Amino acid sequence: MSDPRREAVWLALSELWLDTELDAGDLLRLARCLHESGYPQAELEAIYALEVAPAVWLNAWSVAGVWQGFDPDWLFERCRHNQARRARLGFRLGCRLLRGAMTGATRADWSGVIHRLEGLGEG
Numbered sequence: 001m002s003d004p005r006r007e008a009v010w011l012a013l014s015e016l017w018l019d020t021e022l023d024a025g026d027l028l029r030l031a032r033c034l035h036e037s038g039y040p041q042a043e044l045e046a047i048y049a050l051e052v053a054p055a056v057w058l059n060a061w062s063v064a065g066v067w068q069g070f071d072p073d074w075l076f077e078r079c080r081h082n083q084a085r086r087a088r089l090g091f092r093l094g095c096r097l098l099r100g101a102m103t104g105a106t107r108a109d110w111s112g113v114i115h116r117l118e119g120l121g122e123g
Contacts, residue, residue: 002076006047009037010079011072013048016106016113017056019067027109031116041117048110050095051082053102060105 012033015022022030034044055078056070085091095102103110 005037005039006079006083007072007076008033009039009044009047010052010075011070013052014056014070014075016048016109017052017059018069019059019062022109022112024112027112028116030113031120034113034117035120041114044117046086049099049103050086050092051079053099053106054082054095055079057098057102057105061101 012030015026015030037044039047055075059070082091
């Protein structure tokens with residue numbers, strides 16, 4: 001089942017794991033996309049850590065990672081799968097154990113996005 005609002009968030013957040021440098025303008029653009037989604041910050045944090053990160057985190061550790069953007073169909077399928085597993089304790093524990101590896105390369109940019117999102121006001 002398609003959820004355009006959530007898919008836009010998945011696509012925006014996936015940019016944090018691309019093999020590119022994000023500048024202040026990119027972080028603001030991502031923050032605006034998240035703001036427009038209407039999701040509260042706590043849900044955006046969960047989407048980041050439990051839906052998108054498990055799908056794309058290995059790209060940050062790849063020698064020649066994806067840099068132009070993830071295939072949307074592939075990304076949406078992986079994120080939908082992770083969304084369905086979010087309530088499972090084993091999945092959540094696995095994400096918690098691997099959080100440093102999954103989000104370590106994106107933490108500075110993610111903090112920048114959150115800072116800008118707070119400046120826009122929550123959805």
